[in-house]
Amino acid sequence: MTLITSEPVVAPVVEAPAVETLSIENPTYTAFAAGPGGQSFVQKQLELPKLGLFDVAVAIICCGVCYTDTMYAAMAEGMVVGHEIVGRVEFKGEAVTNVDIGDTIGFGYIRSTCLECQFCLSGQENMCPKRTTFTDGIGGLANASVWDSRFVYKIPSSIEPRHAGPLTCAGASVFGALYGYNISPTATIGVVGLGGLGHLAIKFAKAWGCKVVAISSSHEKKKDALAFGAHEFICTKDPITTTTKMDYILNTHVGDLPWETFVSLLITNGTLINLGIAAKPSMEIPYMPLLFNQLKVVGSLVASRHVVNKMFEFAARHNIKPEIEEYDMTAKGCREGFRRVTEQKARYRVVLNVPRNLAL
Ligand SMILES: NC(=O)c1ccc[n+]([C@@H]2O[C@H](COP(=O)([O-])OP(=O)(O)OC[C@H]3O[C@@H](n4cnc5c(N)ncnc54)[C@H](O)[C@@H]3O)[C@@H](O)[C@H]2O)c1
Ligand SMILES: [Zn+2]
Numbered sequence: 001m002t003l004i005t006s007e008p009v010v011a012p013v014v015e016a017p018a019v020e021t022l023s024i025e026n027p028t029y030t031a032f033a034a035g036p037g038g039q040s041f042v043q044k045q046l047e048l049p050k051l052g053l054f055d056v057a058v059a060i061i062c063c064g065v066c067y068t069d070t071m072y073a074a075m076a077e078g079m080v081v082g083h084e085i086v087g088r089v090e091f092k093g094e095a096v097t098n099v100d101i102g103d104t105i106g107f108g109y110i111r112s113t114c115l116e117c118q119f120c121l122s123g124q125e126n127m128c129p130k131r132t133t134f135t136d137g138i139g140g141l142a143n144a145s146v147w148d149s150r151f152v153y154k155i156p157s158s159i160e161p162r163h164a165g166p167l168t169c170a171g172a173s174v175f176g177a178l179y180g181y182n183i184s185p186t187a188t189i190g191v192v193g194l195g196g197l198g199h200l201a202i203k204f205a206k207a208w209g210c211k212v213v214a215i216s217s218s219h220e221k222k223k224d225a226l227a228f229g230a231h232e233f234i235c236t237k238d239p240i241t242t243t244t245k246m247d248y249i250l251n252t253h254v255g256d257l258p259w260e261t262f263v264s265l266l267i268t269n270g271t272l273i274n275l276g277i278a279a280k281p282s283m284e285i286p287y288m289p290l291l292f293n294q295l296k297v298v299g300s301l302v303a304s305r306h307v308v309n310k311m312f313e314f315a316a317r318h319n320i321k322p323e324i325e326e327y328d329m330t331a332k333g334c335r336e337g338f339r340r341v342t343e344q345k346a347r348y349r350v351v352l353n354v355p356r357n358l359a360l
């Protein structure tokens with residue numbers, strides 16, 4: 001295999017036949033690019049970027065759909081989104097030491113960072129001002145990818161690829177908040193927004209040892225929330241009667257939310273941790289309770305590499321799996337999967353599996 005220095009990661013569109021095996025000489029692959037408004041997907045044959053010293057070429061097995069993907073697909077026609085990717089290493093650059101050919105790996109949100117700023121040097125690469133993400137190149141709605149091996153994660157053998165996908169972003173993001181804010185196992189934690197992130201937040205927080213309160217705008221999620229491990233369920237449409245005070249509220253939604261209720265549910269010195277991303281987020285927090293109860297309002301973004309590895313270890317040890325709906329990774333399957341997520345109907349994470357005829 002000849003190694004050539006990396007070229008820009010945005011692969012050019014080329015006319016080429018579908019391939020059954022990935023080869024360095026003929027590195028064409030199939031991807032699904034967002035159509036207008038992200039409501040449809042177009043199948044394309046693309047060419048992988050050349051393999052750099054630290055890169056791995058991966059045959060993709062499946063990819064989870066995060067709400068963030070639906071936002072980018074809606075905004076950027078032609079973009080290949082998808083950042084909860086699981087695949088098998090097919091080729092590796094000469095400097096790759098952390099994974100081997102044949103390993104099953106997860107990757108997808110952070111593509112690269114500078115590796116030398118104060119954040120990278122202190123194990124907070126997710127805060128690197130020079131970080132690049134899946135939005136700068138080709139995402140996981142494809143049957144192959146080339147990725148920097150320093151931003152891929154070995155999947156524990158007890159976790160199936162279809163369950164590992166959603167852990168790489170949704171799992172890492174909620175675990176990153178628990179870990180990053182040093183949440184004690186004796187804490188009471190509220191989880192707002194019972195979707196992809198939220199349902200995993202309940203499972204992780206329960207296994208972490210916390211008392212978990214699911215906070216939802218819909219009564220119909222009560223049964224599921226309790227089954228995922230929540231100790232209590234609050235529907236924000238009802239009058240709030242609970243006497244439980246929370247040390248933390250992990251909010252996975254953004255938009256028109258009852259911020260005053262959240263603030264009233266926090267105990268003195270409590271923290272509202274926000275994970276939701278939106279094009280035009282807004283938040284109206286009542287001001288005086290922040291002072292009188294010394295509350296904190298903070299954010300959290302995915303997780304750094306050592307935290308993602310700890311998350312996989314923790315998930316394997318506690319048998320934490322996402323609840324998933326599976327579709328074939330075809331133009332039709334992508335459209336249906338994305339529709340389920342944008343309409344907030346998915347129970348609870350959509351996973352797109354590379355079908356047999358496209359598998360490398
Ligand atoms: N900070 C990070 O690191 C990070 C990582 C991944 C995703 N995100 C963002 O987190 C958010 C959640 O992502 P997701 O993939 O879990 O989305 P999702 O659509 O699967 O889940 C969101 C949930 O919020 C619920 N919801 C809607 N309105 C609500 C309301 N008024 N009150 C309570 N819940 C309500 C929805 O029913 C849905 O179940 C998105 O904004 C996404 O972009 C952030
Ligand atoms: Zn995500």
Ligand SMILES: [Zn+2]
Binds near residue numbers: 114117
């Ligand atoms: Zn950096």
